[in-house]
Amino acid sequence: MGRGYDSLSLDLNTSSNSSQSQHILRRRTSLTSSSPRFLLRLSFSLRSQRHHFAFRENPDSTSTLGLTPGEMDIISQLQEQVNTIALLAVNTFGTLQRDAPPVRLSTDYPEPAANSNPTNPNPTNGDANPNPNPNPSVNPSEEANNVAEQPKAMSAALVQAAKKFDALVAALPLSGEEAQLQRIAELQAENEAIGLELQKQLEAADLEMKQVQELFNHATDNCLNLKKPD
């Protein structure tokens, strides 16, 4: 992927980068009108999805009421995981596009000034990439390393997120709707029965308490009457 394409890297995670990414947006989108804004649209479609969740408890916040994944119910965890996967995909494509070094388009043009990427995946380039520039400065070789490592790390993270999603789905405690309704009916009946018994017991206990209080009053009255004044 060459620098001919504008890249819109939206690093949605860090808010400190927001001003930087805004700057990147403004700078890059002022270039060619046919710049692929798909990342922007993808992130907007992701955000708009959040507002369709009529049953999520807090559809507008990404922090789900400030709960950590360990405290959330499994469906919210699953929803968070879906959003995470989408976020990773957006970041992956954005970062790759932003950091991809320029490629050589044809033998007529001079080789690009920056260090060429030894793992360039672009096959439409008619000219095969020559060996990396023997540039002794640290920056280009470091860049080459980063550019080679990034896709691996990011794709590993993406696959891991997908696996976690599968694990969560497998952990779903699903049962049929009729079974649930039946169980609810049973529990309601049992609740009623035990409620009645509780009420009976309460009434009997109240009655006994009144009787005991009466007795106590009588006893104390008698004690007072029998007590001779000194």
Place this chain on the structure above:
Amino acid sequence: MATGTAASYPPPPPFYRLYSDYSTDPDSAPPPPPPVEGSYPLYGATYTTEAVLPSLEDQGVRQLYPKGPNIDFKKELMSLNRDLQLHILELADVLIERPSQYARRVEDISLILRNMHHLLNSLRPHQARATLIHILESQIQRRKQAVEDIKRRREEAQKLLKESIQILDSQ
């Protein structure tokens, strides 16, 4: 002085007069209106009191998983996950070879994501019923405990009374 030009607040609703004797006789005032049922208009839009998740077709989104009375959620979610990964790979390939055709792939990915979220949302009623079952069970547990407690206390009280009778009789 500027009240003529400034916008004034709307007057209070006129039925405040009905509550003039509320402190002396609460029954002289009309009771509160019953809750609204069905659909009601609010700020120009119509809302309904029935809580039902609108289906995907209602939102204009194609439904990828098969329709039917019983959906195997786990299977559908896993297959949607797999589809999602494949589409991401496809997008990467398209970006390398035919970059101008990204739009359709991105729409496919967002379609899959929306389907996944819709499936998860349709699991919420099930979760609500499970929560209800849990609540009922714990309530039954608490009530049984309370019944046991009351029985025990009553027996203790009876025992004490018998003992005291014995003591009194022996004296």
